[in-house]
Amino acid sequence: MEITGKVFVVTGASSGIGLAIARALTDIGGKVALLARSTDALTEIAASLPGSFAVTVDVTDFDALRKAIQSVNAHFGQIDGLINNAGRSYAAAIEEIDPEIFDEIFHLNVLAPIVAMQAVIPIMRAQGSGSIISVNSGTAFMTIPQYGVYSSSKRALLGFTQTARAELAADGIVVGEVYPGITATNFGKNRMGNPAGGGPAANYAAGDTPEYVAEITLTAIVEGGAQYYASDYIKKLAGA
Numbered sequence: 001m002e003i004t005g006k007v008f009v010v011t012g013a014s015s016g017i018g019l020a021i022a023r024a025l026t027d028i029g030g031k032v033a034l035l036a037r038s039t040d041a042l043t044e045i046a047a048s049l050p051g052s053f054a055v056t057v058d059v060t061d062f063d064a065l066r067k068a069i070q071s072v073n074a075h076f077g078q079i080d081g082l083i084n085n086a087g088r089s090y091a092a093a094i095e096e097i098d099p100e101i102f103d104e105i106f107h108l109n110v111l112a113p114i115v116a117m118q119a120v121i122p123i124m125r126a127q128g129s130g131s132i133i134s135v136n137s138g139t140a141f142m143t144i145p146q147y148g149v150y151s152s153s154k155r156a157l158l159g160f161t162q163t164a165r166a167e168l169a170a171d172g173i174v175v176g177e178v179y180p181g182i183t184a185t186n187f188g189k190n191r192m193g194n195p196a197g198g199g200p201a202a203n204y205a206a207g208d209t210p211e212y213v214a215e216i217t218l219t220a221i222v223e224g225g226a227q228y229y230a231s232d233y234i235k236k237l238a239g240a
């Protein structure tokens, strides 16, 4: 899908990969709706991105998420793309998993992307086209001690994203996924659970830049393929 002149909803646009995607889309003439919980950060970012529209929302509040997407449609009069990017991790061994945090992670990483898709599908169907991208994770293809909840949430996201791709193709709505590896964002800092957990220590600062992941995401939107990987290593793990 062409990006210039199109309207994109980006969840988790207040930092890291989502922010880099919002900037990259704006740089080539896209208009972005910035969704996240941090109002101050969003206000500052919106001021630096011409034509953008900031909506403070906790995407795990599904009514609020639906209303946020309706407000984007009311503001721009169209929604051409959805980037389901907001996400968080949780380090806990199986015997330590807190069911409430499990729920929180699955609401954020799996159910919120589904609810966001449900909100944009009728709009995109009426327009006859659309692009929906899930920001997944290379961990969807890995078994990492203490990462059971996170990696399983991303495996579930993979399943729902691929199913949506099959269901929506006939409507001209193209659904795809991007698989980052370790990326230099606040992701490690924002992880819940065991501070020392999560298997081999991930050195996030030495990871890929969020701009690199944004570039792959823009390629995914333009080309419309099913899955895009940040490295050959992840691609091989995926069996692709």
Ligand SMILES: NC(=O)c1ccc[n+]([C@@H]2O[C@H](COP(=O)([O-])OP(=O)(O)OC[C@H]3O[C@@H](n4cnc5c(N)ncnc54)[C@H](OP(=O)(O)O)[C@@H]3O)[C@@H](O)[C@H]2O)c1
Binding pocket: 011, 012, 013, 014, 015, 016, 017, 018, 035, 036, 037, 038, 039, 041, 057, 058, 059, 060, 085, 086, 087, 088, 089, 108, 135, 136, 137, 138, 179, 180, 181, 182, 183, 184, 185, 186, 187, 188, 190, 204, 207
């Ligand atoms: N960094 C990595 O190494 C890595 C690797 C593979 C995949 N990923 C995936 O990349 C995506 C983006 O992560 P990141 O690395 O950019 O991490 P990040 O810097 O921590 O950004 C996470 C974003 O999600 C938003 N968010 C979190 N909870 C939210 C909620 N309940 N409602 C609305 N927004 C919420 C945060 O904004 P607020 O706090 O303002 O709400 C923030 O904008 C995630 O899906 C993650 O799983 C990251």
